[in-house]
Amino acid sequence: MKKKTIYVCSNCNYESIGYMGKCPECTSWNTLVETEVVTKKGSSSSSKKVSKNSATIKRLKEIETSNSDRIVTNIGEFNRVMGGGIVRDSVTILSAKPGAGKSTLLLQVTDELANLGFKVLYASGEESESQIKSRADRILKNIHQNVWVVSDNSLDNVLEIVEKIDPDIVIVDSIQTFTLDDFPGSRAGSPTQTMECAYELVKIAKNIERPRAVFLVGQMTKADELAGVRALEHLVDTVLIIDGESGEELRTLLTTKNRYGSTGEMGFFNMGERGMVSIDNPSEYFMTQREESSMISGSALTVVREGTRPIILEIESLVSPSFTPYPSRIGESMRKEQLNTLISILEQRGDIKLYDKNVVIKTTGGISLKEQASNLAVIMSIASSVFQKSIPNDTVFISDVGLTGELKRVPSLQVRLREIDRMGFKRAYIAKGSGKVGSFKSLQIIECNILKEVILDCFKKR
Known part of the structure; x- marks a missing residue:
């Protein structure tokens, strides 16, 4: 064995034999970390390596796939x-801020898998076995005998246990706390x-003879990014991120990468004493x-898409007199520049003056x-707050608005309309010329050209 010191960029995994203040690959400053690697004597980059096990080859057309390859909890x-569902030979990494619920969610998933008859190994490098047991007693009704726990920072020991008990699912919490003896x-x-x-x-997950599903917990940096090199995200099949403030109950589970599904898909949970509870109908929650x-005035409904799912969302606004030369523009759920643009459109194209008014926008949830x-x-919603007139609860607005005041068509309109029709809404305002929208049970489609038409139709008739 021979030790060699190299410098590895913590951002892009670039390697250098000498230290540099700036990484030449990703141009980041002060990211090269001194690292010792161990090489075997006699090894050479020019020497040919022959694999003992020859790779199997199949025609792409002949490979079979089915939903049975997934484990549905x-x-x-x-x-x-x-x-x-969980693909049986997949590798998933889950990241979040401290206290967001990473370990809680995975412990609940562990319980679900064990109840389905799968053997699960939960390996922790951060918590002791008693700490894991205390959490399990708090959030789980019964602890299944198919769940095995090990508290160890050595991945070599964990791999030995995998060979010994032969689990179907392996959970490693967290990957940044484990080490291999080959790199002392x-x-x-x-x-x-x-x-x-x-x-x-990844090797134990992708084993053709014995595939396993592997879940990794990844620590998060102060910049709310997955800690470590970017190559880690490229290596795994799925990257999940839990978002939510520690003082709030709502938790959002977002996928930023998924080789077996849609990237950008969102799941919603309610964080409580009994763990994370799935919100199966977000439209009622939001x-x-x-x-x-x-x-009540100042409220309007729309339909947004989170991943592939349409969600009915309430937007609330508060308009109040301003006693300063510069009125406040606060958008808790949107960028301030976007809010200022929409206020300017309402002033110029809707003839509603807001130069002496404070405007605050937020969304329910x-x-x-x-x-x-x-x-x-x-x-x-802003116009409703200004006029002090409420918008009927059965009315939904689905359209973009241009700087000219014209309504613009939006993508996936039929999907959005089907959702509000299913939920029992009666009226939907959309842009004229949006194309065929189909027929609905009781939903009336109101097509308008410009913003002023919508304002007059909503408020002047009542």
Whole structure:
């Protein structure tokens, strides 16, 4: 064995034999970390390596796939984000801020898998076995005998246990706390240890004769990014991120990469004392249920798409007099620049003056407004607050609004309309010329050209 010191970029995994302040690959400053690697004597990059086991080859056309390759749990939102269930030979990494619920969610998934008859190994490098047991006692009704737990920072020991008990699912919490004995000069969490540990876990997951599903917990940086090298995200099949503030109950599970499903899919959970509870009907969660007799001004409904799913969302606004030369523009759920643009459109094209008014916008549930399809609803909620007139609870707005005041068509309109028709809404305002929208049970489609038409139709008739 021969030790060699190299410098590895913690951002892009670039390697250098000498230290540099700036990485020449990703141009990041002060990211090269000193790392010791061990090489075997007599090894040479020019020497040919012959694999003992020859690779199998198949025609792509002859490879069979079916839904039976997936493990479906009883956690609906988790299944959705995973693309319909857990692929049996997949590697998934889950990351979040400290305290967001990473270990809690995986412990619940562990319980679900054990109840389905699968043997699960939960390996932790951060918590003791008693700590894991205490959490399990709090959030699980009964602990299944198919769940095995090991608290150890050595991945070599964990791999030995995998060979011994032969689990179907392996959970490693977290990957940055484990080490391999073959790299004694590298500390836990270094690029070398993290990547080499991940490579070993990918090997046991992708074993053709004995495939296993592997879940890795990844630590998050202060910049809310997955800690370590970017190559770790490329290596795994699925990357999941839990988003949510520690003081709030709502947790959002987002997939930023999924080789077996849709990237950008979202799942919603309610975090409580008994763990994370799946919110199977988000539309009811993200709007306020009101009686017709208690309608309130400043509220408008729209339909946003989170991944492949349409969600009915309530947008609330508050317009108040300003006693300063510069009125406030606060958008808790949207960018300030976007809010200022929509206010300017409402002033110029809707003849509603807001130069002396404070405007505050937020969404019920705290979902960020990223789609242009919600712009008309934002404007109408502000107009409702200005006029002190409520919008009927059975009305939904689905359109973008241009700087000219014209309504613009939005993608996946039929999917959005089918969702509000299913939920029993009666009226939907859309852009004229949006194409064929189909027929609905009781939903009336109102097509308008410009913003002023929508304002007059909503408020001047009443």
